[in-house]
Amino acid sequence: MTGPQPAGPPPARPDALTSAAPASEGASSGRIPAGSPVFDPTVPNAARIYDYLLGGKDHFPPDRDAGGRLVDTMPLIKASVRANREFLIRAAGDLAGRGYDAFIDLGSGLPTQRNVHQVVQAVNPDARVVYVDHDPTVIAHGRAILNAPGVAMLHGDLRQPDRILDSPILTELIDLGRPVVVVAVAVLHFVGDHEDPGAIVARLRARLAPGSRIVISHACLDGMAPEAVAKGVAIYRNTATPITPRSRAEISALLAGCELEEPGLVEVSDWKPEPDQPHEDIGDARFVGGVADLHAYGAPKSPADP
Numbered sequence: 241m242t243g244p245q246p247a248g249p250p251p252a253r254p255d256a257l258t259s260a261a262p263a264s265e266g267a268s269s270g271r272i273p274a275g276s277p278v279f280d281p282t283v284p285n286a287a288r289i290y291d292y293l294l295g296g297k298d299h300f301p302p303d304r305d306a307g308g309r310l311v312d313t314m315p316l317i318k319a320s321v322r323a324n325r326e327f328l329i330r331a332a333g334d335l336a337g338r339g340y341d342a343f344i345d346l347g348s349g350l351p352t353q354r355n356v357h358q359v360v361q362a363v364n365p366d367a368r369v370v371y372v373d374h375d376p377t378v379i380a381h382g383r384a385i386l387n388a389p390g391v392a393m394l395h396g397d398l399r400q401p402d403r404i405l406d407s408p409i410l411t412e413l414i415d416l417g418r419p420v421v422v423v424a425v426a427v428l429h430f431v432g433d434h435e436d437p438g439a440i441v442a443r444l445r446a447r448l449a450p451g452s453r454i455v456i457s458h459a460c461l462d463g464m465a466p467e468a469v470a471k472g473v474a475i476y477r478n479t480a481t482p483i484t485p486r487s488r489a490e491i492s493a494l495l496a497g498c499e500l501e502e503p504g505l506v507e508v509s510d511w512k513p514e515p516d517q518p519h520e521d522i523g524d525a526r527f528v529g530g531v532a533d534l535h536a537y538g539a540p541k542s543p544a545d546p
């Protein structure tokens with residue numbers, strides 16, 4: 241294990257927060273794959289649909305229409321999305337409490353009420369967070385709102401993990417020689433089978449230091465009515481990010497070579513629930529989630545371990 245991350249976060253870098261490529265630049269520059277979202281309020285968009293389902297304010301009529309149709313199909317989906325967000329918050333707080341101080345949030349989404357840096361910097365004010373998203377709307381909102389020390393916003397696509405990890409925006413804040421936490425919550429289902437999401441996780445494992453963790457959640461097919469799944473998939477087909485819900489076995493396979501921590505890959509509301517946490521019934525729109533050691537065998541268990 242190498243030494244700790246540098247003491248104290250550097251001040252917020254305006255250029256880090258504004259270095260996102262404009263919508264027109266991303267895909268054409270080759271930095272973002274063709275077909276990634278561009279700002280278009282007339283087309284439903286995954287980040288804005290999620291914001292609508294979470295009860296946020298950053299969405300347009302086509303997003304509300306798509307979100308409304310998802311609610312018609314899966315009446316408990318809003319509770320499910322809230323439970324997913326609460327899982328992310330519990331997992332990030334748990335890892336910060338165990339000494340992790342560097343977080344890479346892939347597919348971070350539109351800023352919401354408790355963002356990852358607010359959760360982990362409440363535990364350790366020196367913790368650093370790099371938010372990554374391929375959607376220029378997310379980047380623009382993040383630039384405006386997430387301007388805090390130790391925080392950066394990177395316009396990147398998780399299907400290009402090396403570009404993300406080699407970005408100076410990231411390496412200026414995060415020492416990849418030490419354990420980091422990759423947050424991949426509610427995002428790998430936007431990577432199709434033909435894009436090999438397991439290879440993305442494998443590449444992160446190859447690049448990141450022993451002791452690194454991945455927080456994952458994923459739309460899960462198990463127990464879902466096939467008609468509801470088909471309708472949900474059809475709604476996302478009209479966005480730049482088609483969705484691929486997977487079975488728990490398929491999601492586990494994405495983590496091949498990783499070692500899941502207890503309690504494993506479980507329904508998100510069952511992952512280390514707070515003692516007073518109400519159990520929301522999310523039976524018709526499942527997310528499963530968990531935390532895994534990216535390196536299965538013999539890796540240090542946390543930054544605090546020798």
Ligand SMILES: C[S@@+](CC[C@H](N)C(=O)[O-])C[C@H]1O[C@@H](n2cnc3c(N)ncnc32)[C@H](O)[C@@H]1O
Binds near residue numbers: 324349425431
């Ligand atoms: C459902 S939101 C999840 C937000 C947050 N992770 C959470 O769980 O609360 C999914 C986000 O992933 C982003 N996304 C989808 N595919 C992506 C990709 N290939 N690379 C980077 N971001 C992606 C979307 O733009 C969107 O903001």
